[in-house]
Amino acid sequence: MDICSIKCINETKVRETVKTLPPKEDITQMADIFKALSDPSRLKIVLALLNQEHCVCDIAAICSQTDSGVSHQLRLLRTLKIVKNRRVGKIIYYSIDDDHVISLINMSLHHVRH
């Protein structure tokens, strides 16, 4: 029980756990990666690139989304270094840039399939 509070708080346990928490910045970064994968249409794009690299309009065809929508999502994924791209003439091919993300996705896939 805290002297300065009416609340029922187990100070020992609280202090113990506070010590184990990662720094705020790490938590923010972790959340950012999870957020990138938290939208079904964006996740679908990443899943598509898991198989092989694709150009923007192929991704749009695969995911039944507009080119513009896909482009917006790819920018976000690029910012987070989840995907990278290479240009061949007019066409820009996207692929996965981050192996950890592949592991994260495989693990969650395994999870939803029990």
Place this chain on the structure above:
Amino acid sequence: MDICSIKCINETKVRETVKTLPPKEDITQMADIFKALSDPSRLKIVLALLNQEHCVCDIAAICSQTDSGVSHQLRLLRTLKIVKNRRVGKIIYYSIDDDHVISLINMSLHHVRH
């Protein structure tokens, strides 16, 4: 090139990748789990419970959030079977219910620390 379209689409690659995509339902479920971990304050709650079980007001103290806010988040996490609880009198203790989530978090922690 598609006969019915002006767009430059590599049909073979598109069809190949479409075959590898998980069913829509699986994608939705995966996205739901990632979404649960995509908010920093909610992620912090899960990180706190990773260490040991805690009652609601201890979680609030650890995470510098209001009891009410924590309670709302815990309900969401409960719905997704990420956390579970047990009652001891007036106090309700929450803990992690899903080992896969622990793996997901450890992997993303490892990721942000290169």
Place this chain on the structure above:
DNA sequence: TTAATATATGAACAAATGCTCATATGAGGA
């Protein structure tokens, strides 16, 4: 240079999200 095409970008808007405040529930003690 001009036209055509692949991709990117900005603005706008509807929908979803997280937080706060007020109130409700449910358990223990007086």
Place this chain on the structure above:
DNA sequence: TCCTCATATGAGCATTTGTTCATATATTAA
């Protein structure tokens, strides 16, 4: 019983998010 405390819940709101539409950029071909 009544009061207190731990937790839960609903409504309201400001903010964020995903999508669409129009337009811009960049590359190739004519």
